[in-house]
Amino acid sequence: MTFEAPPHPMTDAGEMPHAPYAPYAAHPARSRGRRFAEAAPGSRSEFQRDRDRIVHSTAFRRLEYKTQVFINHEGDLFRTRLTHSIEVAQIARSCARNLRLNEDLVEAISLAHDLGHTPFGHAGQDALNGCMKEYGGFEHNLQSLRVVDALEQHYGAFDGLNLTFETREGILKHCSLTHARQLGDVGQRFIERKQPSLEAQLANLADEIAYNNHDIDDGLRSGLLGMAQMSEVDFFARHLRDVEHTYPGISGRRAIHETVRRMINALIVDLLDTSAARIAEAAPRDIEDVRNASPLIAFSRTMAAEAAVLKKFLHENLYRHFQVNRMTAKARNIVIQMFETFLGQPNLLPPDYQVHGIADDIQRQQKQARQVADYIAGMTDRYAIREHRRLFTMD
Numbered sequence: 528m529t530f531e532a533p534p535h536p537m538t539d540a541g542e543m544p545h546a547p548y549a550p551y552a553a554h555p556a557r558s559r560g561r562r563f564a565e566a567a568p569g570s571r572s573e574f575q576r577d578r579d580r581i582v583h584s585t586a587f588r589r590l591e592y593k594t595q596v597f598i599n600h601e602g603d604l605f606r607t608r609l610t611h612s613i614e615v616a617q618i619a620r621s622c623a624r625n626l627r628l629n630e631d632l633v634e635a636i637s638l639a640h641d642l643g644h645t646p647f648g649h650a651g652q653d654a655l656n657g658c659m660k661e662y663g664g665f666e667h668n669l670q671s672l673r674v675v676d677a678l679e680q681h682y683g684a685f686d687g688l689n690l691t692f693e694t695r696e697g698i699l700k701h702c703s704l705t706h707a708r709q710l711g712d713v714g715q716r717f718i719e720r721k722q723p724s725l726e727a728q729l730a731n732l733a734d735e736i737a738y739n740n741h742d743i744d745d746g747l748r749s750g751l752l753g754m755a756q757m758s759e760v761d762f763f764a765r766h767l768r769d770v771e772h773t774y775p776g777i778s779g780r781r782a783i784h785e786t787v788r789r790m791i792n793a794l795i796v797d798l799l800d801t802s803a804a805r806i807a808e809a810a811p812r813d814i815e816d817v818r819n820a821s822p823l824i825a826f827s828r829t830m831a832a833e834a835a836v837l838k839k840f841l842h843e844n845l846y847r848h849f850q851v852n853r854m855t856a857k858a859r860n861i862v863i864q865m866f867e868t869f870l871g872q873p874n875l876l877p878p879d880y881q882v883h884g885i886a887d888d889i890q891r892q893q894k895q896a897r898q899v900a901d902y903i904a905g906m907t908d909r910y911a912i913r914e915h916r917r918l919f920t921m922d
């Protein structure tokens with residue numbers, strides 16, 4: 528029997544010692560690279576460098592004060608986009624290790640996936656999209672890519688964070704064909720109907736596992752949902768019964784937490800089993816085979832149906848709860864009023880966001896609208912509330 532010395536991490540750029548990745552995982556040393564060429568990182572892999580750049584970005588810090596479902600100032604214990612993103616990264620990383628995928632890449636994608644979100648959650652995104660209808664629309668997913676490709680201003684040599692193709696591809700979960708044609712390399716797969724890396728597929732489903740479950744937890748904590756009502760969802764009721772059987776007399780926070788953790792676990796186990804079976808069947812030799820196959824990271828049919836019921840329940844009972852609707856209506860007004868005012872009077876914008884030097888009226892208006900959208904999308908909830916007050920209140 529012979530033993531081979533593991534490669535030294537400092538001498539083999541991008542290759543960690545004993546890299547535990549499967550052949551079909553994304554490999555940092557075989558990345559499609561960055562838009563602006565850079566020297567290989569010495570002491571970390573290309574995907575670690577991406578993750579580090581994301582954590583150090585301005586947009587990442589803003590996630591702390593952006594709504595997931597509940598507006599940031601409604602309570603200290605509710606999820607924000609930041610804690611949501613950390614939960615997504617945690618779920619995605621543990622699944623990645625299990626499937627021998629690249630943990631650093633799933634972590635980078637997970638931490639960056641919501642960077643383009645507007646203030647006030649989906650209410651803000653829908654309002655801004657409506658405002659931008661004549662100017663190409665607004666979509667948070669595309670905006671996340673725009674943040675890392677263009678809007679962050681940290682480096683001397685380029686705009687954005689200059690991330691690897693694999694991280695950017697993972698951030699762009701979905702996109703219309705019109706947008707795909709304008710996006711170049713990361714848009715190509717939507718035109719060719721191909722899949723992204725398994726790491727990107729995994730981060731996407733980890734997002735779903737995270738928000739379905741933490742929204743139940745937040746919904747119950749806020750009192751907008753009740754345990755009896757939640758038990759209309761069979762998936763929840765089954766796990767609650769199991770908890771009550773194991774811990775007779777359990778109630779309150781402990782009962783909720785024990786139930787939700789069992790649900791997360793059931794979803795993850797199902798995802799791992801189903802995905803491992805699909806990977807075994809498709810037998811991809813490398814990431815190119817993954818791109819050409821059907822989606823390989825997936826829930827079983829039964830679990831996908833349970834998750835769909837849960838999602839529907841949350842839509843009907845939490846996201847459209849009258850108290851959430853009231854907040855949504857206020858958020859909508861704030862976004863629309865700011866957009867209309869800024870676009871009508873660009874001289875009210877901070878100078879960096881004002882467009883000058885374009886003679887053609889239509890082109891200037893187009894560019895100005897995008898600048899206004901970037902400005903509003905970058906706001907945290909509380910910044911948007913304050914900025915709205917500064918614009919419309921004399922105090």
Ligand code: MG
Nearest residue numbers: 611640641734
């Ligand atoms: Mg998300």
